[in-house]
Amino acid sequence: MAEFTVDTSAPVEGNAPLPAGLIEAFWRYERALMADDVPALDALFVDDPSTLRGDGSGLLVGHERIAAFRRGRGGAPKRRILEVHAQVIDDDDALLVAVLGPLAGGRGQQTQLWRRSDENGWQVSAAHVSAPAPAIDPRIWRIVGTPLVGSTETGPLDGETVAVKDLFSIAGHRVGAGVPRYLARATPGRVTAPAVSALLGAGATVRGIARTDEFAYSIAGVNPHYGTPPNAAVPGAIPGGSSSGPASAVASGQASIGLATDTAGSIRVPASYQGLWGLRTTHGAISADGLLPLAPSFDTVGWLTRSGELLARITRLLLPSPVGLPARVAIAPGVLDTLEPDIAGTFRAGIDTLVAEGLIPKPSEVELPDAAAALATFRTVQAAEAWRAHGAWITENPGAVSGAVAERFRIAQAVTAEQESEAREQLGRLRGELREILDDRVLLVPAAASTAPQTTASPDEIDAVRTATLQITCFAGIAGAPSVSAPLLSTSAGPLGLALVGPPGSDTALVDFATRLTPLAR
Structure with a gap:
C-alpha cells in the first residue's frame, strides 16, 4: 500500500x-x-x-x-x-x-x-x-435491524431493545458463535429460543445479534476474527466476555437489554468491567433450549442492563416465583486474601459503607472450599463437556479457532474419562458444601479479581487475571446458584462489580435486594 x-x-x-x-x-x-x-x-x-x-x-x-x-x-x-x-x-x-x-x-x-x-x-x-458514527459497529454486532425481530405482543417491556448473544437460535437467522467458519456452515434456525421468545412476548424487540468470544470459551471479550468490542466505561480496555457484544451494546446505549449466557462468569465479568447490572440465573431456571452449549452442567441464561430497575423488572417477569432470601450476609476473607490490595480494599470499604448506611447487617465470615482446587475441578468438567459439544467440529475444522481458545480446546481434548469421573465426584461434594453455606446467608464477593485490563496487556497478564477471576466466579457455577453483579464499587482504574450469590431459586429476591443497595451506585 x-x-x-x-x-x-x-x-x-x-x-x-x-x-x-x-x-x-x-x-x-x-x-x-x-x-x-x-x-x-x-x-x-x-x-x-x-x-x-x-x-x-x-x-x-x-x-x-x-x-x-x-x-x-x-x-x-x-x-x-x-x-x-x-x-x-x-x-x-x-x-x-x-x-x-x-x-x-x-x-x-x-x-x-x-x-x-x-x-x-x-x-x-x-x-x-x-468521528463519524458508524451505522453498525462490527466489533459489537453481527447483524442488526430496525428492529431485527419485532415484538409479538405488547407488555411490560414495550420500548426495550435486546442485543442477543450469538449463541441463541432465532428463526430465520444463523448462529455464529464468534467463529466465521462456523457461521458460514450454519443453517438458519427454524425456531426461536424460549429465552428470546419470552422477551419478545413481554413487548421487547430484538435490535440485533451481538458478538461473543469464540464458542463463548473466554471471559476476556477479545475476538481475533471480528475485533474487540469497545469497553464503554474504560477507554482502551477489554470489555469482558464471553458476553462481550451484548455488554458493549448495552453499556454504549445501543440496546437496553443484553440477553446473554454465563458459564464461568460470562455475564458477571463484562458487567463488572463496564459498570452494568448483570444476573446469572439459577442453573436450569431459564430454558436452555435453542442455545448452543459450551458446558451444560454450568451454562445459564441471564441478562445485562444499565439500570437495576430494568434488571429487576425482567427478573420478576421471567422468574416470578422467588425462593426467600436469607437475612444474613457473609464475606469470605480467604478469597479477598488472594486479590490485589486495591481490589480487596475497595471491596471492604464498600461493605463498610453498606453496613454504616444500614443497608446490610454486619457480615459474618465464612470459609469457602479451596479456590484453586475448586477451579481445577470446575475446569475439568467444563473442558470435558466443551470437547463433547464441539470437539468433532474443531477436529474437522483445524485453524478455525485460535489463540487462547484453541489452547483450551487442546487441553479439553486430553481430558480422560477417568479424570472427568473423578472431577464430577468432587464437584458433587463441592456443590453440597456451597449450598449448605448459601442456605442461610447471601455471599458477597467482588464480581471480578480486577478492573478491566487494557487491550495492550500481554497474554500472560490476561491469563493471570482470568485465573484469579475464575477462582471467584466458579463458586456460583459449581453451586448452580444465582449471582448478581451490581455496579456499586469503583476504583481509579474503572468500575468493579459487587457480586451477591444467593441460594438456588432466589433470583428475584436476590435482584430486589441488590437494587436496594443504591447509595454506592455511581
Whole structure:
C-alpha cells in the first residue's frame, strides 16, 4: 500500500495571528498520527497526569493512559484536514479546531488545546475527537435491524431493545458463535429460543445479534476474527466476555437489554468491567433450549442492563416465583486474601459503607472450599463437556479457532474419562458444601479479581487475571446458584462489580435486594 501523504493545504482561520511554531506543530502531529508514530505522538502531548484525551468512547486522563491507548489501537483511520480554526488565548496557549474528512466518508472534528513551554515547545494538553458514527459497529454486532425481530405482543417491556448473544437460535437467522467458519456452515434456525421468545412476548424487540468470544470459551471479550468490542466505561480496555457484544451494546446505549449466557462468569465479568447490572440465573431456571452449549452442567441464561430497575423488572417477569432470601450476609476473607490490595480494599470499604448506611447487617465470615482446587475441578468438567459439544467440529475444522481458545480446546481434548469421573465426584461434594453455606446467608464477593485490563496487556497478564477471576466466579457455577453483579464499587482504574450469590431459586429476591443497595451506585 502506498504511503499516505498528509495534505497541509487546508485553510487556517483565527481570531489573531498564530503564535510562531503552532501550525507547524499541528501538522507534525498530523503526520505522526497518520504514520502511527507512537513515540512522536507521545512527545507532542504534555507529559502530565492532568493531560486529557477524549472521544465518543470516553475520556482518558493522564499522559500514561493516553500513551497506553495509542499503543493498543493499531493506528487511526486515514483522514484529510479540511479546515482549521484557531482561537489564540495568548502567546503560549491556543485552541485549534480542525474539520476532518475521513477517507471512509462522513465528517469529523478534532479539538486541541495547545500549550507552549521553553523546554518542549508546543504540545497538546487536552484533545477531543468526534468521528463519524458508524451505522453498525462490527466489533459489537453481527447483524442488526430496525428492529431485527419485532415484538409479538405488547407488555411490560414495550420500548426495550435486546442485543442477543450469538449463541441463541432465532428463526430465520444463523448462529455464529464468534467463529466465521462456523457461521458460514450454519443453517438458519427454524425456531426461536424460549429465552428470546419470552422477551419478545413481554413487548421487547430484538435490535440485533451481538458478538461473543469464540464458542463463548473466554471471559476476556477479545475476538481475533471480528475485533474487540469497545469497553464503554474504560477507554482502551477489554470489555469482558464471553458476553462481550451484548455488554458493549448495552453499556454504549445501543440496546437496553443484553440477553446473554454465563458459564464461568460470562455475564458477571463484562458487567463488572463496564459498570452494568448483570444476573446469572439459577442453573436450569431459564430454558436452555435453542442455545448452543459450551458446558451444560454450568451454562445459564441471564441478562445485562444499565439500570437495576430494568434488571429487576425482567427478573420478576421471567422468574416470578422467588425462593426467600436469607437475612444474613457473609464475606469470605480467604478469597479477598488472594486479590490485589486495591481490589480487596475497595471491596471492604464498600461493605463498610453498606453496613454504616444500614443497608446490610454486619457480615459474618465464612470459609469457602479451596479456590484453586475448586477451579481445577470446575475446569475439568467444563473442558470435558466443551470437547463433547464441539470437539468433532474443531477436529474437522483445524485453524478455525485460535489463540487462547484453541489452547483450551487442546487441553479439553486430553481430558480422560477417568479424570472427568473423578472431577464430577468432587464437584458433587463441592456443590453440597456451597449450598449448605448459601442456605442461610447471601455471599458477597467482588464480581471480578480486577478492573478491566487494557487491550495492550500481554497474554500472560490476561491469563493471570482470568485465573484469579475464575477462582471467584466458579463458586456460583459449581453451586448452580444465582449471582448478581451490581455496579456499586469503583476504583481509579474503572468500575468493579459487587457480586451477591444467593441460594438456588432466589433470583428475584436476590435482584430486589441488590437494587436496594443504591447509595454506592455511581
